[in-house]
Amino acid sequence: MAEKNYYSVDPMGKLMCAQCKKTLVKGKAMFSYMGNAFPVELPVCPECGFVYVPEDLAMGKVLTVERSLEDK
Ligand SMILES: [Zn+2]
Known part of the structure; x- marks a missing residue:
């Protein structure tokens, strides 16, 4: 499945x-923004489940994500 x-x-x-x-290993996570959830792959800890959120995702990139959805 794609x-x-x-x-x-x-x-x-x-x-x-x-x-x-x-x-940390690459793992699936959901990034929530403005009531929407987006599937993402982020570094996660296999032990405690800690998810590393890069600063550019926490700050500016979320706006780009929202814009690309509206184009479809
Ligand atoms: Zn950990």
Whole structure:
């Protein structure tokens, strides 16, 4: 099945969970914005489920996501 991800970040083994000292892995997450949920792939901790949210996603990129939806 083809599932569209609106945002994908591959940690490439460079990011670690500050709590567990585990290497973050790429995992599926839902990013909620203005009442809508978007499927995304973000670095997650396999131990505690911590999701790393990049600053550009938390700030400006959400506006781009919303705009691309309206174009369809
Ligand atoms: Zn953790």
